[in-house]
Amino acid sequence: MSRICDVVVAGGSIAGLTFASEAAKRGLSVIVAEEHPEVGEPEKCDGLVSLRGLRKYGYPPEGAAVQDQITSAILHSPSGKRLAVNASALDVVVLDRSAYDKQVEAAASAAGAKVTTGSRVGDVHEKVDSVSVKVGTEDVQAKFLVDATGPASSPRRGILPAAKYEVEGDWIRQHVVEVFLDAEKYPGYFAWVIPFGKHRAKVGAAGYGVSPFRALDRFLEGRSTTVLRKVSAPIYVGGPAQSFVRGRRVYVGESAGQVKPTTAGGIMTSVAGGVAAAKWVSSSILEGRPPLVERYQKEWEGDFLKEMKAMMRLRGVFEKLSNHDLEAVFSVLAAPRLVKKLSQTDFDFHASALLGSLGMPGLLRVARVVASAEVRSILLER
Ligand SMILES: Cc1cc2nc3c(=O)[nH]c(=O)nc-3n(C[C@H](O)[C@H](O)[C@H](O)COP(=O)(O)OP(=O)(O)OC[C@H]3O[C@@H](n4cnc5c(N)ncnc54)[C@H](O)[C@@H]3O)c2cc1C
Structure with a gap:
């Protein structure tokens, strides 16, 4: 005999748990299977997120899940120029992702979802109106599989x-996020320092074609540091997937590419994905109208697609910049009027905000210093 439920969720992290919480609140029977023995572990994410977005989708962090409040961001150019942006109005915090995920797990369980850990989703067989899923050693029949x-x-x-x-060092500034740009050391990405308390930070590095560990070790040379924990994890910057729904499979969070292509931040956009997917999967099941599930993608895209496209265009430009170009772009961005505007922007919609703040004159100045087809295409669209 196999178990029966409305939805099996593969993956008990932020997207799957938000989905489960919302779907259970709407009256669906939901089983979440997380392959690791504990929700939130092993923790890989740095937890930098805007409270505005999490409040909007109904999942603000509570208590100890907030490790730090960010008041400024400093960008460093390859030659060591600094661009400081006051971030105190942006409502950005650093989360303890493990604690936050456990908070959302508790909400899902309280709503009636069954969260199982140490339980891997294996083979999946789709039928016309249902799906048969191997959860651990058990067979489960459901109307949808949420991936x-x-x-x-x-x-x-x-x-x-x-x-x-995760490191300790007296060079770390509490409340200050730092980003280090260098097209040779971190091609297409950057190194980062995200504080989580006094003299503690999550530091990282990534880049196309480089060893991130070697790049990070080099970054830490000369900075007196005690390493508390090391994590290796892929980040995703490729933009949203073409389809969030394929047959009886519904993709949420990073599996749907719901991640910012500029910073690889995906907490808020994955929570938003979980909430929208739960709304339309529930309507589809409860009203007996399977095609309603397709509206999930439209709803998520309504909130984010324009910004994701702007982020993809910025990424296209960024990936082609040499260190010389980066220095030139720094001088354009350093205009006091622009720095002030950036301090009043929306953290989650920073690409649109940046392009809007630059305006045509700023973009023309960038186009003068960076001869790239992507910059020209941004100009032509405006
Ligand atoms: C180094 C790093 C730093 C980051 N920093 C930030 C940041 O500061 N801010 C931000 O907004 N975002 C950040 N992100 C991105 C963010 O962590 C992800 O976008 C977000 O966690 C995506 O959530 P998710 O639920 O879609 O997937 P994940 O959090 O990746 O969770 C997927 C879950 O599925 C489970 N799983 C996988 N396969 C199976 C299976 N077959 N059966 C059962 N379970 C399975 C995994 O164990 C995991 O728990 C960072 C990512 C990395 C790697």
């Missing part, structure tokens, strides 16, 4: 290996 397995299923292009350490 929230993260980078394991995300679109292949746009995956970068990243190295991340």
